[in-house]
Amino acid sequence: MARISGIQIEKDSKGRPAYAHINLKKHKEVIIFLEQIGAIEEDEFDKMFKNGITGDELRNELHKRIDKWDWKPEQR
Numbered sequence: 034m035a036r037i038s039g040i041q042i043e044k045d046s047k048g049r050p051a052y053a054h055i056n057l058k059k060h061k062e063v064i065i066f067l068e069q070i071g072a073i074e075e076d077e078f079d080k081m082f083k084n085g086i087t088g089d090e091l092r093n094e095l096h097k098r099i100d101k102w103d104w105k106p107e108q109r
Contacts, residue, residue: 039059043052055063067073086094 039056041054042050043054045051057064064073068075
């Protein structure tokens with residue numbers, strides 16, 4: 034078996050591969066797989082960020098809300 038930097042294979046008492054220790058800084062592509070199988074959960078920021086809106090969407094939403102206000106400009 035080839036040795037790959039950042040990955041260590043631990044074998045059981047019979048010599049069979051049992052565990053893999055992976056340096057996630059070196060092998061970031063593994064994180065996607067681990068999230069898919071549920072081994073790693075997204076943190077709260079990532080969950081909220083996915084549901085976020087763009088700056089243009091924010092501006093449009095603010096304008097819609099401001100247009101609904103019932104106010105009159107000051108008379109001078």
